[in-house]
Amino acid sequence: MSAQSETMIEETPAQLLAHVSKEAFRGGMARLAGAVNIVTTDGASGRAGFTASAVCSVTDSPPTLLVCINRASSAAPAFLENDVLCVNTVGPDHQDLAMLFGGKTPMASRFEQADWAAGKTGAPVLDGAVVSFDCTVSQRTVVGTHEVIFAEVVGVVENDQASASAYWGRKFHELKN
Numbered sequence: 001m002s003a004q005s006e007t008m009i010e011e012t013p014a015q016l017l018a019h020v021s022k023e024a025f026r027g028g029m030a031r032l033a034g035a036v037n038i039v040t041t042d043g044a045s046g047r048a049g050f051t052a053s054a055v056c057s058v059t060d061s062p063p064t065l066l067v068c069i070n071r072a073s074s075a076a077p078a079f080l081e082n083d084v085l086c087v088n089t090v091g092p093d094h095q096d097l098a099m100l101f102g103g104k105t106p107m108a109s110r111f112e113q114a115d116w117a118a119g120k121t122g123a124p125v126l127d128g129a130v131v132s133f134d135c136t137v138s139q140r141t142v143v144g145t146h147e148v149i150f151a152e153v154v155g156v157v158e159n160d161q162a163s164a165s166a167y168w169g170r171k172f173h174e175l176k177n
């Protein structure tokens with residue numbers, strides 16, 4: 001070999017391993033239980049909402065949630081422009097509403113099916129939700145097909161009387177207090 005040796009580029013473990021298929025990932029995610037949430041917004045870009053299980057706590061200093069929305073969804077334009085949102089965690093009493101917000105129903109019709117109040121931010125807060133987190137958007141980032149929204153919590157409304165729902169195995173399951 002000459003004095004000039006060839007530079008070897010090593011592949012990282014992530015580069016050596018292929019991703020699982022979309023079907024395998026979705027099948028696995030069906031086995032990961034998640035809270036059922038109706039996420040809402042209102043502002044200059046309109047009132048919108050969608051059902052999500054892709055919501056989680058990030059930190060309590062400052063109190064922050066993470067919400068994921070498919071950028072191709074009918075609700076996405078409002079969420080990509082408005083700087084407020086409310087995460088309304090729901091239970092069995094709102095199962096039909098969660099299905100409605102998760103489907104192709106026009107936005108105005110979704111909101112006509114329940115009672116709403118405006119939170120401190122102006123985002124719609126669902127009457128009777130298990131808990132509602134009124135938030136301002138602090139950061140957004142794109143990952144694949146989704147927008148990941150980081151939202152700082154400025155108000156919380158709790159309902160100690162409501163049972164929650166978890167989505168698991170592609171079905172709703174009641175969680176009693």
